[in-house]
Amino acid sequence: MRVCVLGMGYIGFPTACFLAKAGHDVTGVDISEKALERIKALDVDAEEPGLKALAEEAVPQMHFGTKPVPADAFIIAVPTPFDKETKEADLSYVKAATESLLPVIEDGNLVVLESTSPPGTTRDIVAPIVREGKQVLVAYVPEKVIPGAICSEMVSNERVVGGVDDESTEAAVKLYESFVKSKIHKTDSVVAEAAKLMENAYRDTNIALANEFARIAENTGFNVWEAIRLANTHPRVNVHTPGPGVGGHCIPIDPWFLAESGHAKLIPVSREINDSMPAYVVDLVKVFVDKGKIAILGATYKPDVTDARESPTKPLADILEEDGFEVAVTDPHALNYEGNLVPFDDAVAGASCIILVVNHKAYAELDWHEIAKKVRNHFVVDTRNFFDQRALIGAGFEYSVLGKGD
Numbered sequence: 001m002r003v004c005v006l007g008m009g010y011i012g013f014p015t016a017c018f019l020a021k022a023g024h025d026v027t028g029v030d031i032s033e034k035a036l037e038r039i040k041a042l043d044v045d046a047e048e049p050g051l052k053a054l055a056e057e058a059v060p061q062m063h064f065g066t067k068p069v070p071a072d073a074f075i076i077a078v079p080t081p082f083d084k085e086t087k088e089a090d091l092s093y094v095k096a097a098t099e100s101l102l103p104v105i106e107d108g109n110l111v112v113l114e115s116t117s118p119p120g121t122t123r124d125i126v127a128p129i130v131r132e133g134k135q136v137l138v139a140y141v142p143e144k145v146i147p148g149a150i151c152s153e154m155v156s157n158e159r160v161v162g163g164v165d166d167e168s169t170e171a172a173v174k175l176y177e178s179f180v181k182s183k184i185h186k187t188d189s190v191v192a193e194a195a196k197l198m199e200n201a202y203r204d205t206n207i208a209l210a211n212e213f214a215r216i217a218e219n220t221g222f223n224v225w226e227a228i229r230l231a232n233t234h235p236r237v238n239v240h241t242p243g244p245g246v247g248g249h250c251i252p253i254d255p256w257f258l259a260e261s262g263h264a265k266l267i268p269v270s271r272e273i274n275d276s277m278p279a280y281v282v283d284l285v286k287v288f289v290d291k292g293k294i295a296i297l298g299a300t301y302k303p304d305v306t307d308a309r310e311s312p313t314k315p316l317a318d319i320l321e322e323d324g325f326e327v328a329v330t331d332p333h334a335l336n337y338e339g340n341l342v343p344f345d346d347a348v349a350g351a352s353c354i355i356l357v358v359n360h361k362a363y364a365e366l367d368w369h370e371i372a373k374k375v376r377n378h379f380v381v382d383t384r385n386f387f388d389q390r391a392l393i394g395a396g397f398e399y400s401v402l403g404k405g406d
């Protein structure tokens with residue numbers, strides 16, 4: 001089958017590669033020439049497990065261009081940013097990508113939207129554009145992969161396929177069956193869109209609950225980590241993990257696409273709780289010091305990835321600076337952090353307090369005796385319950401752990 005994938009980002013590119021590996025004739029389309037040049041040069045995220053090898057195998061078999069070419073199936077995997085003012089999805093990329101198909105689309109073609117979108121987008125926005133005077137099949141197939149395991153999850157995760165009609169669903173299932181090795185669930189496009197958003201809203205509200213438990217624990221005098229561990233031994237309980245806030249370009253944003261309906265109460269409150277965590281971490285720092293230099297370890301939105309989008313590190317650094325602290329942020333992996341990054345040794349030199357924001361594997365091996373010689377004051381705030389407390393105490397540090405009130 002000839003497949004044209006629009007958007008060579010973190011979903012579109014590996015999807016195109018897997019389709020090419022499955023034997024399809026694939027064209028990768030992106031409006032950015034630069035992005036295409038990087039892909040053709042196999043300059044892909046080397047820290048994403050398996051991506052480089054996948055690219056090496058698939059890219060030589062693929063075609064690339066800045067405009068769609070005639071194909072049997074089109075997959076749209078472009079960003080759906082979020083308007084921070086209105087808290088609504090910005091569908092301009094989805095609309096532009098859909099409209100860019102008009103010069104090449106033909107009767108019998110399949111158009112699949114993968115971009116995370118508010119319920120109704122495929123039926124009410126994508127389908128009317130491509131079906132104008134044409135018999136086109138249209139479906140929504142949400143992406144499910146987690147950064148850090150994109151290449152394995154793209155093949156092994158169960159998928160939901162929702163057509164705007166049954167014929168569209170069947171056509172999309174056939175396409176995805178060619179590379180997905182797991183169960184494919186059939187539904188309609190609106191249910192598929194809603195289910196995707198519910199997955200991330202579930203995670204966000206659950207993390208908000210964990211963060212609320214952490215605050216209760218600190219003020220009541222118990223250890224939330226131990227309490228969550230024990231609560232989760234119940235067969236029907238899965239409390240998530242507290243932390244300094246929720247980052248990434250999915251979980252802090254997608255829940256708003258459901259709240260757009262105007263019928264959400266819990267979702268906005270959960271967002272507010274999670275967004276308030278950086279300020280809460282600043283309060284933990286102030287128990288130790290009220291001025292001086294603060295070293296922040298970690299700028300990415302989660303451990304051992306390069307992506308720093310929406311990471312809680314930036315708001316945390318901003319609040320500390322507004323409060324008169326000097327801030328130095330360090331990270332061994334971050335590629336797109338909005339602020340300044342410095343090497344680890346520079347960050348801790350002269351620091352009055354060290355905050356762990358991201359529990360990168362590299363931070364498990366820190367030599368606290370060496371760090372103790374470089375800092376000004378021996379204080380640590382661990383927001384991930386990650387550090388070996390005996391090592392910290394042994395090196396003369398005082399520390400607090402978010403959620404440990406015992």
Ligand code: SAJ
Pocket residue numbers: 116143144145146147199200203207240241242243244245246247248249250251254301302
């Ligand atoms: N976090 C916590 N506590 C937890 C779990 C996560 O504070 O217990 C924080 C992390 O530190 C991070 C943020 O939440 O800052 C988000 O991380 P994540 O690992 O939960 O999720 P993402 O954004 O990397 O990927 C999610 C995934 N969705 C679900 O697990 C339901 C992924 O499968 C989706 O494809 C992706 O969103 C997406 O693109 O929608």
